[in-house]
Amino acid sequence: MTRRYVYIISALLAGISLATFIYKWQVLGFPVTRDQQQPVWTIETSIRFEAGPGSIKVNLQIPTLTPGFRTLREFNVSKGYGFSLNYVSGGREAQWAVRRTGGRQTLYYRRVVYEDPASEQIDTTPPFPPPPVINEPLRTAVEVIVADVRDRSADTASFTTELLRRFNDPSPGSNIELLLADANTSARFVETATIVLAAARIPARLIRGVILQDQQRRVDLTPWLEVHDGDRWRYFNPNTGAEELPDRYLIWWRGNQPLVRVEGGSNVEVNFAVQKNFLDSMSIAERRAQVEGSLLVDFSLFSLPIQTQAVYSVLLMIPIGALIMVVMRNIIGIDAFGTFMPVLIALSFRETRLLWGIVLFTLLVTLGLSIRFLLERLRLLLVPRLGAVLIVVVILMLVISVVSHKLGLETGLSVALFPMVIIVMTIERMSVVWEERGAGDAIRAGLGSLLVAAVAYLAMGMDWLEHLIFAFPELLLFVLAVVLLLGRYTGYRLTELRRFRPIVGD
Amino acid sequence: MISIIAGKHLAAAGVLGLNRRNVDFIMRLNPRRLYPRVDDKLITKQLALDAGMAVPELYGVISHQADVRRLSEITGERESFVIKPARGSGGDGIVVITGRSHRKRRSYRLASGMLISESELMHHISNIVSGQYSLSGSPDSTLIEYCVKFDPMFAEVSYQGVPDIRVIVYRGYPIMAMVRLPTRSSDGKANLHRGAVGAGIDISSGETLTGVLGDDVVEDHPDTGALIAGLYIPHWDFILQSAARGLEVTGLGYLGVDIVIDRDRGPLILEMNARPGLNIQIANCSGLSSRLNRVDEIFDPKADAARRAEVCRQEFPAQRQTALPLDMEH
Incomplete structure (x- = not known):
């Protein structure tokens, strides 16, 4: 019963998370990788x-x-x-x-x-254009052309194509020659075509736009023909009659009005x-979402001040660390001190980098542990002893920082970022385990903690993952779903396969 | 791939894993509000006494730092006693005093033979009271109680300590048992993770099987060299019944009951555990899952403890081979 609830809740969480993720990715165009x-x-x-x-x-x-x-x-x-x-x-x-x-x-x-x-x-359907008022003899010419072209076409598109084909014919008929006598610019040429189309009661417009290329100082506007087929606007190349739009053609304006009117x-x-x-x-994605008024972006992390964003880009990785911890514990079965101590250690590794992090952590714990054994001889009460270890750890951090600075090892300075209280608790736990269960167990669990911390660090340090979670925080719900599912995992842990081998007897 | 095959073998042998133990048994059958009954040894002791079961006699309790100096007042002239944290786990913090020094006043002899001064002992108690050994680190009480004298039959197979018998009780049915034998490396303590040897027990007869040390199967005791298998646990019927009563005493459906056999007083309930370990499977060379399933089949809500123990003696005879037959081709 409980199991079913867990499945349902996980499925819901995963569904919400992935739906939001896909919406933001596909519709709002949030990039899934950084530096896109x-x-x-x-x-x-x-x-x-x-x-x-x-x-x-x-x-x-x-x-x-x-x-x-x-x-x-x-x-x-x-x-x-x-x-x-x-x-x-x-x-x-x-x-x-x-x-x-x-x-x-x-x-x-x-x-x-x-x-x-x-x-x-997205445009409204235009009304049928009124028949153009044309004087003779052009009027007859237009009527003849319309009748001719209509005979050789099936619909609006084929009518337009046929018309433009005739317009571009090197030896057009006398009617067309007459009609195009004034069309000395390509814009005029397209405008003439719209007049003929209007005579055929087809809504058509002259459009002018810019073909975008990398860098242009002077760009000529390219006229194009836009025809409405009763359903949508279609674009025709006035020079070939083909239905197409040039690549990267930005429509600047439509109609016959001049681009600019200057009075005075x-x-x-x-x-x-x-x-x-x-x-x-x-x-770009944010800007677009703002234009579309999407709430998802109003509440996105990118709306926070930059410094807060920096904090959250780190904090949002902690759930990933928690997931690693769960996998290491319940799937693999590695012993470690403290439930989430390795995750916090992994966080401080961000500053020190892995190798230095391990060196400094080991150094700190080893020194702290030896001090702790000395303090044990003084027979102090528990809390004063923890306090003493804490003070000693702070002093050790100070010493490590100063010494490494003198030696020119700047990474040593980042020891200050270690969570000292966590280290104190680790030292305390480790010394108790050391005394109670022997050095072997204590060192094994200590190494286990380091291993989990290293894996968590590597996972939390993945740049693409950090970006992904930051841009799509809803993915945390997916992580939550996975953790909930793992919470009902009843299979063997990897280490148990070895542990129980004597029972199977191989 | 290898791990999947190995997992299948374990499942075929009916081995219970930690995850499944936690999810399917502990979380399902052990309500959290009942945990204090087993996590606090003082409460366990009282519950067992109320149920008329035998427990090691309690000499005194120290719950405050100020009371630590009452130690000698509590122990009086007693030669031996045991100091343990009420809420410790896994045997942490337990000190067994087996005698007093005759030359040095105010100093005690540990099970290992080493001497410990009274002030050292008081410091240890102070640590216990501060909560060093309690699970949550919260302040704890120290129990000072009767030190069990082990039955001579275990003399050959234990080193400086008292063996105890762990019985897994599922819904009141004692389904699996082992005896934990102290060794030199376990410092006289009967905890497997400290290096004690665990030997499986045939539920139907009370006869010991082979042992397990760490995660390895052993035939004889590492210190004394005596053969572990073939010992008959005395009072076996009574032990099984006492364990079975653990359900009524604690209300927990998945339980580990620890029992010691005192030379003079017979079986005593030492403590109970809501999260009993899984090494008992290695000691018995047998998985828990099949027995758990069998109990679900034969479960009878009206059966009393004696009846349940009897049923288990019939149902779970040990299989006398060290390994279950396995078809390696599957």
């Missing part, structure tokens, strides 16, 4: 113009929906301008305004984005520059 770096791109738009007399208002189209990318942050650099972000029909606009200024002006808008394939364009200024120049950096995945 993710590229981030900074796109800087600079607007230069001559300020005219009177007030100035600058409107810049900025990204709204960016499939394949998420925004880390955005900011503007401008001196003396009022700045606001507004939603307009085509997306979003940044607006700078100033009542009076003069000379050459430069305004910057920067946006930092990172790639996220999971980011999709002249000689406007707009330039895009791209810079690639690497950022710790952790900060």
Whole structure:
């Protein structure tokens, strides 16, 4: 009965732990290893113009929906301008305004984005576009093209592809030549295509975006065609008709509006520059979770002050030490002094490193033990004797630190980090065992403690594990589940296999 | 892989491991609130006396530092006595005084023959009272009691000490027993982990089997060289019944009962243990699991101690081979 409860509780704990872990890992993108770096791109738009007399208002189209990318942050650099972000029909606009200024002006808008394939364009379904008002003779040309293309296509996508194929045909028909006579830029070219699509009652938009590369000082905007098939927006290469998006294509804005409108200024120049950096995945994940308002991150350890974080990154490893202790005791069956003494010793090994830790610990316990045997002759009461050993241990630590410092062995200084009370209790236990059960038992248990401490140290010192537990503290529930299960482990301990061998008789 | 095979062999031989003992027997059958009845030897002694069982006579108790000097007042003119912590474990802190020095006043002779001054003895008692030997380190009492004189039949197989008989009692059924023989290295104490020899006992007859020293099987006593097997424990029927009554006395379903045989007073209940060790299996060359299972099958809630002891004598005769037959191919 109890066993079943333990199974149920362990399963629940493990389930909660793993579900949270997978959510944070897969959905929020928390990195499972430290130093996972993710590229981030900074796109800087600079607007230069001559300020005219009177007030100035600058409107810049900025990204709204960016499939394949998420925004880390955005900011503007401008001196003396009022700045606001507004939603307009085509997306979003940044607006700078100033009542009076003069000379050459430069305004910057920067946006930092990172790639996220999971980011999709979630947009409302647009209404069917009204039939465009087109004058003759273009109107007839459009009607003929629409009728022709409709004959040779099955749906919105194939219609678009067929249309773009004809647009790009080296020897297009006279209707298309007429239509494209004005399309001297590629943006105009795409815009013309949207007019034909509108005539076929297909919602379509001209989109313009930046193809992100490592480092570019001047980036040209790439126009692309976006068509709604009644279900979602689809992207078409205006030059081939293929349905695709270029790699790392950041959609800057949609529609026919100009990128920038400057009221009260002249000689406007707009330039895009791209810079690639690497950022710790952790900060990206946190930032994203903040944007999504996830409670899991509000309560994450990363919200604590840095110093407290450092403390917790150590403390969170203690459960791992406890797990090691449980395994060493109940699965392997190693004798050690004190239940969790080896774990605390392992913690202090973090500073001294393993070899020095073992040397210093052995030195301290050996010296303490000999002092303890001397004190035994004085026949002191128990608590004063423990107090005396504690004082002696502190003095020994002091001596070891000073001597090793003089000898130039800086590791000796870290002896101060040993948990002295624990060492005193170890010395006391060890001396009692020594007297009662002989040196063999005492040394065996002492070595057992050291062995467990060393294994715990190695486990607790695993960098990836420390990061994993710190980034996903919910994994501690999994450790708890394992410990609970081990609490009902009724199999033999490894050392018992040897111990009971005479019964089996081999 | 090897360990899995070895584990299978152990399981096939019915060996009980520490983990399973703790989880399936101690935690299930021994409620924690009953532990003081066996962890505090003073309470155990009183319970046994109340049940009309024989125990070593208690001379006095020292519970406070201030009382330590009452030692000589308690011991009076007695030549021998035993000092033990009420809540000690595994024989820690027990001192056996077998005599007094005739030349030096105020000094006692230990079982080993060495002398110990009264002040040293008082320091030891003071340590006990401070809690040096108690499990939790909390203040403890010191018991000063009758020193058992061992039955002459054990003279050949024990070295400077009194052998005691450990019986494992499961739900009131005495299922396995061994006699623990002091050796030179155990300092006259009957604790296996100190180096005493444990010899299994045939439950049905009370005859000793081979012994175990540490984790090894031995045929004869390491100090005296006498053959360990083949001794018949006197008062065996009474010992089994007394052990079986341990259930009623303590309420614990998985129990180790320690009994000594005094030359003059016969079997005496020495102490009881809620977490009896597993080496008894090596001493008997037999696993506990099969006997535990058998008791579950034949368990009769109405049977009294005598009946239960009788059932066990029929059920658990020793198998006269040193090893169980094992098919190595499985």
